[in-house]
Amino acid sequence: MAENALEATASAVREAVGAVTDPELRRPLGELGMIESVTVDGGVAVVGILLTIAGCPMAQRIERDVAAAAASTDGIHEVRVDVGVMTDEQRSELTTRLRGGRTTATTPFTPGSLTRVIAVTSGKGGVGKSTVTANLAVAMANRGLRVGLIDADVHGFSIPGLLGLMDAEGRVLRPTQVDDLALPPVAYGVKVISIGMFLRPGSEDSAVPWRGPMLHRTLEQFLADVFFGDLDVLLIDMPPGTGDAAISVGHLLPHAEILVVTTPQSAAASVAVRSGQLARQLGQRIIGVVETMSPTTLADGSTFEPFGSGGGRAVADRLSTPDWEVRAVASIPFSTALRAGGDAGLPVVAERPADPAARAFAELAASLAVRSRGLAGIKLPLSVA
Numbered sequence: 001m002a003e004n005a006l007e008a009t010a011s012a013v014r015e016a017v018g019a020v021t022d023p024e025l026r027r028p029l030g031e032l033g034m035i036e037s038v039t040v041d042g043g044v045a046v047v048g049i050l051l052t053i054a055g056c057p058m059a060q061r062i063e064r065d066v067a068a069a070a071a072s073t074d075g076i077h078e079v080r081v082d083v084g085v086m087t088d089e090q091r092s093e094l095t096t097r098l099r100g101g102r103t104t105a106t107t108p109f110t111p112g113s114l115t116r117v118i119a120v121t122s123g124k125g126g127v128g129k130s131t132v133t134a135n136l137a138v139a140m141a142n143r144g145l146r147v148g149l150i151d152a153d154v155h156g157f158s159i160p161g162l163l164g165l166m167d168a169e170g171r172v173l174r175p176t177q178v179d180d181l182a183l184p185p186v187a188y189g190v191k192v193i194s195i196g197m198f199l200r201p202g203s204e205d206s207a208v209p210w211r212g213p214m215l216h217r218t219l220e221q222f223l224a225d226v227f228f229g230d231l232d233v234l235l236i237d238m239p240p241g242t243g244d245a246a247i248s249v250g251h252l253l254p255h256a257e258i259l260v261v262t263t264p265q266s267a268a269a270s271v272a273v274r275s276g277q278l279a280r281q282l283g284q285r286i287i288g289v290v291e292t293m294s295p296t297t298l299a300d301g302s303t304f305e306p307f308g309s310g311g312g313r314a315v316a317d318r319l320s321t322p323d324w325e326v327r328a329v330a331s332i333p334f335s336t337a338l339r340a341g342g343d344a345g346l347p348v349v350a351e352r353p354a355d356p357a358a359r360a361f362a363e364l365a366a367s368l369a370v371r372s373r374g375l376a377g378i379k380l381p382l383s384v385a
Contacts, residue, residue: 017030021065040076056176099181118287119236122240122272122275131338136364145232149191152245157194164346165194261289348361
């Protein structure tokens, strides 16, 4: 009887620690094969866990969470956690499992995927495209969506800085590598990948002198070799203009929806139309126009509009066709908090949610979150019994 009681307690401990979620992979340790052994003797539980790699940055947190889960089991008054590392074979099995049984890297973001892909583009730089992408991602995550973000602006990457993905010395955080699979850092609930995370430490200010083929290969690797897990939305911060990267994304993600960013100024609006037209030529659908640096109301009640107004509506009108009306879906007003938050890596939607700009991003996220992706043409994982 005593032996049966110990087995039952050990089983309960295994169930408890197996339910602990890996903070990077966002899946239970039991599902990932990270629980090596569980023994119980006289109220003392010894739990053996296997980390994916030596020097895992989340090792202490995993060990702490496992110890707490084991200690919560009835009959356990002491816990010891033995930490080991997966073998090459175990790691290979894990990466295959994470890829859904595929042994080679392929993009999960196919037209049949339930992940909605939204590319944020602009005709020229300096209009706030990356700020829009970063804050929209956080606003969507705040609504409970599972959000990933690819910084495809290889030559002018800024997403890590906007989301505070920096260490104490100001260096961009790097993804954890499990064999050839990269686990993206997470900020404000958003999984993020950027070329800045792969540059040699200390060289983040150096130029990335890559031409089209290198850009295309990098985007392919971001889509295939980065483990985002199950996402509701994948946002892509596009480089400005109509160059190689925009064409590559069009070929790799022809089903991506396009959000065009412009300022009210007519010069910015004119070139923004071109980026939208390229997306349309590549078969992508334009879902709206976001106007940044829009007029704002000052404390004395006057209106501040140094770049004028109406540029977003003008771009939307020019991109509309008889078959598809493009709407101006958001106007982001001038905001000191938005600018300061971007400089400090503190998105305004998270740090100053009452700010007018933050409210505009929240409304944009709400409007995009309810747009149906549809199941037409998607093969569902069903079989006839």
